[in-house]
Amino acid sequence: MAILNIVKEGDSVLRGKCREVTEITPRIITLLDDMAETLHDADGCGLAAPQVGVRRRIALVEVEEGDLIELINPVVIEKSGHQEEIEGCLSVPGKWGFTQRPMKVKVKALDRNGNEFTVEGTGLKARALCHEIDHLDGILFIDHAEMVDPKDLDLE
Ligand code: ZN
Secondary structure, eight states: OOOOOOOOTTOGGGTSOOBOOOSOOHHHHHHHHHHHHHHHHHTOSEEEGGGGTOOBSEEEEOSSTTOOEEEEEEEEEEEEOOEEEEEOOTTSTTOEEEEEEOSEEEEEEEOTTSOEEEEEEETHHHHHHHHHHHHTTTOOGGGTOEEEOGGGOOOO
């Protein structure tokens, strides 16, 4: 496995619409493994393929340690409720803002064996799922967040 470089805001790879995965090749499996290692190294709660320079519809979410969810071609199929919470992004270091997200989502995706599954998330997990899926359409949280001054946050 390898730790990949996380591209930052301003790189055009973050702004394209990613292509669906049509075949789960050994390269895709390696990408999933490398993304997991990269996510753990960065101590984030989610990572999307364009953040490591790959324009494919692949994302990881891990809001609880050990509960790594690999999502291939994920689609939000249900959403309900509303939350407004603070959010950041590994590709937008040092910036934070409040985003409007559904409180609960249900997502359909493929796993690494090509089997379809659904996953539900509430609260932080719902936010992470929406945030990562947004990445696959070239959307960053700063596009719709109400930004806050980091000095006003007690992050430590
Ligand atoms: Zn992000």
